[in-house]
Amino acid sequence: MHVAMNIWVTLLIVPLLYQTATSWNPCCSYPCQNGGFCLTMGLQEYVCDCTGTGYYGGQCEHVTFMQRLRRLLKPNPETLHHLLVNYKWLWSIINSVTFLSDSLMTFVYLLRSNAVDSPPLYTSAHEYITLEASYNLSYYARGLPAVPTDCPTPMGIKGKRVLPDPKIVVERLFKRTVFKPEPMHSSLLLAYFAQHFIHQFFKTDHQKGPGFQWGGHGVDVSHVYGKNKHVENLLRSFQDGKLKTQVLNNEEYPPYQADVPGVPMTWMGQVADNNKFALGHQFFGMMPGLFLYATIWMREHNRVCDELRRVHPEWDDERLFQTGKLIIQGETIKIVIEDYVQHLSNYHFLVTFKPELLHTEVFQYQNRIAAEFDHMYRWHPLMPDEFNISGVVYPIMEFIFKSDLVVKYGTKVFTDSLSRQIAGQMTARNHGFLTQSVALDTIENGRKLRFQPYNNYRKNLDFPHTKFSELTDDPEVAATLEELYGDIDGVEFYAGLLSEKRRENNMFGALVIEMGGPFSVKGLMSTPICSPRYWKPSTFGGDVGFNIVKTASLEKLFCKNIPGDECPLISFVVPPENIPSSEKCENCKNDEL
């Protein structure tokens, strides 16, 4: 630390790599390594602030002794991933010894969450630290600061001086020619889970611009209860803590929008009134899969209120509602970690939701959604071009804005069908025609936000690429990237992310996991209910409520809220018998010992 501080004051004159007539910001070349901050000192000089990085030297290039130790203990991302998705026998031992699995889970929580700045340092409005970043919640945070405005190329000093036309990027890198099935055989129930879950915190404020948002920056269950107290009050029945419902085809559904005036919903084109429901998220009328999740959570909230009322006949509507909401947040996180993240990671290690493991650790119970996280989570390739509901095939254009299909088939059949259809692969050239405009928008906004190049995000996590053939094992995609961007350090963020080769035994490329893991773990574990003074029985109304949280699962969520004696198939993985042979990925799970 002291060494770093002393060396910090030494000014370094940056070598003039480009002898242009107009000078440029010396920080454009990202000269500071290992997380050091580049501070200009006059027009042509800079210093690297290495404070807290564990490195020192003019460019933070020398490692301190303590940091060297830390690096020895912190495995390489690729090695760690390989360990976690192989050696099943080893993991079955670790999983069965609480002490071992708890220690490893604590390590995972901390390793992931420490990669996120908390409180946040940057927004898209400034490429340096400001108080705005902390205090102005209307911004998305930033993982890495923006590229300075006065650089020779849009990516800094590397890559082309003019980026390729976004339309060409979409046409040549993103457009689906043939549907690529998800190689881990993930189901549409998984795809819709992702979509419904993330929309509670990815809420870009398009009016203000791509760097702004209008949400609560986390897992605040606003997708169930509405974006603010006003909408929440509209959705509440004010009876026994419950949300408003209606009965259609002998099942409980959310009310029609016409019956709850004032609940904001987004419709496009002509949508029939019997497809217009009043939901917690204004976007959830768009896809029947989202409407299914909205319906199930509404039923779960009301079921939980009944459970609470049984032990608390003395409680009023308000207390039943508020405590029910706390339980729903708890269930959400439990299911996201133990069903959803478990599936996405495909680790043999059983990931667990145990907030108490962090109670004695240095951990911040606050969260801010980063713009890069939002872009990284644009998983539109997961969407197929048609949907098979109980044997009837609906092209996507006959599926969107058709919430009524869930009512028609019933939640049981609909859930079963989504569990039996395979999602698309999250990779290059797999955006269906309907979502290509989103990909275009993502590229354009990434430029407006001046995202640092794709490879800087890998450098930041200590595993940069040196050539295109490392990025992807598809030679055609590699050649296209090289043609479009010229330099491995000149590839823009989303283009690199989508082109990455799939990681061993996994749905995604490495950067999606290594960036998404930290943002996800941080967002989930930093919710207030996980903090030491919230996480106790009385917060959830006593043991009954606390146990609902601690035993929640995807299967129970659906099963307890779908009428009938028998449950449908409720699965994030399509069973082998439902996968057409053309969509089977034979060589995908190579460790099933």
Next chain:
Amino acid sequence: MHVAMNIWVTLLIVPLLYQTATSWNPCCSYPCQNGGFCLTMGLQEYVCDCTGTGYYGGQCEHVTFMQRLRRLLKPNPETLHHLLVNYKWLWSIINSVTFLSDSLMTFVYLLRSNAVDSPPLYTSAHEYITLEASYNLSYYARGLPAVPTDCPTPMGIKGKRVLPDPKIVVERLFKRTVFKPEPMHSSLLLAYFAQHFIHQFFKTDHQKGPGFQWGGHGVDVSHVYGKNKHVENLLRSFQDGKLKTQVLNNEEYPPYQADVPGVPMTWMGQVADNNKFALGHQFFGMMPGLFLYATIWMREHNRVCDELRRVHPEWDDERLFQTGKLIIQGETIKIVIEDYVQHLSNYHFLVTFKPELLHTEVFQYQNRIAAEFDHMYRWHPLMPDEFNISGVVYPIMEFIFKSDLVVKYGTKVFTDSLSRQIAGQMTARNHGFLTQSVALDTIENGRKLRFQPYNNYRKNLDFPHTKFSELTDDPEVAATLEELYGDIDGVEFYAGLLSEKRRENNMFGALVIEMGGPFSVKGLMSTPICSPRYWKPSTFGGDVGFNIVKTASLEKLFCKNIPGDECPLISFVVPPENIPSSEKCENCKNDEL
């Protein structure tokens, strides 16, 4: 923990103390000890949730082994205070050994801040944990939850069934008959420091009610830069990072409100245009002392921008402004801790601002202002009835809304005068006629907010009173309290707070210090700049800016921003020669070895 959890499930039938026809909430008697949470189970039963308290048993009455150890290490509040305000020789040794003073300072930071729930648990709208408490920033938080609505008395089960008329409380407990000078000889410069500093975060939203607020919940320097970005933009010159100024009598002052339309300011009655300045806080036109501080901070911001521009000729207005603001926040906290808190505490131990001490500790970098903190900080008895500016005596009615007096006398003379006049004592029967309405409002709002009784706040800190004569050493005040409230556990919060006997070598009663300490330390050290990734040279523009923060002091703040070669007296303590013999407190500092 396990013992506590097992015993937790045992239901306890509360003894029916009041055999009334209508039953009442068993939690009204606060049966759970040591911070346990009382949860009703049906109409007449309850359980205590002892999770995390270190206690177990049906009423959390039994101490665990670990907690017993912790208690041994945590000194009694009165003992600790006595140690800190005596034994000067011992402290001079501790202060001079960095290792010792840093260890003790870390202990103080943690002891204080751990007493504050973070994230917050309660608001005034619910007497149980809700997600609203965490997510809805429009609420003040609560130190203790509200008294349940269905209790036999307003304070729970103790005290009178009807509280005394608030006007009578003011008349008999708060009204000043004779001016009582502050026994530690604190100056008006101190009184105005308190007032200007706290107004950045005590911002009750009177339209919504006393449980709501419109601020940023912390030391966000909004009193310098305005309540939001709109006001900030109005106050900025957009030249070299600076704030707008005007020259009057050869000194720089904030602009007139007429010259900056749109800056919200609160005026009462007829105020002449040359008293109407545009300031960061809409209330700061009310008192010339507040206008003085507003002027000094504005000058300091602009001075800092000049310093920054010297080392950063390449920076634009925006970066100079944003970095200047970060430095001003840092200076504020440094001065608050090392000048202001040092004075208030009167400790011989030198309190220091060293954010790095918390970087490896379990500490939350977030803050929420509690309603009790707001009430506790109503220090209106500090205001005298008249003001002596350079020998001219102004009755308070000729002083309020007269910012022009600062311009007339100049900042030098004005600062000098405030440093030489003694403030009032924060005690019973010392509210001047102008502030008695605030005391009335405080009592009325404390009831609307259903604050728990004064003695519960002492119980919560482990030093309850058992009788009125312990609360105050003034027998008349004790008799009045007993007459008004009947029971030591029936005294309302602010009435108890103001009546408390003064602590040894201190300005205040014990509860002000023991409650204010935690809220203050937490609020100051949890600002973003104190967090590990902010606290480094580059955040403040490099070593120049970082050093401004690390060497800031009250004296430098004024001295560097007041024209002329010689500085005025800048002091929180009135020099002996300026204290009239009638106002001298001979027996106040009893340890000057």
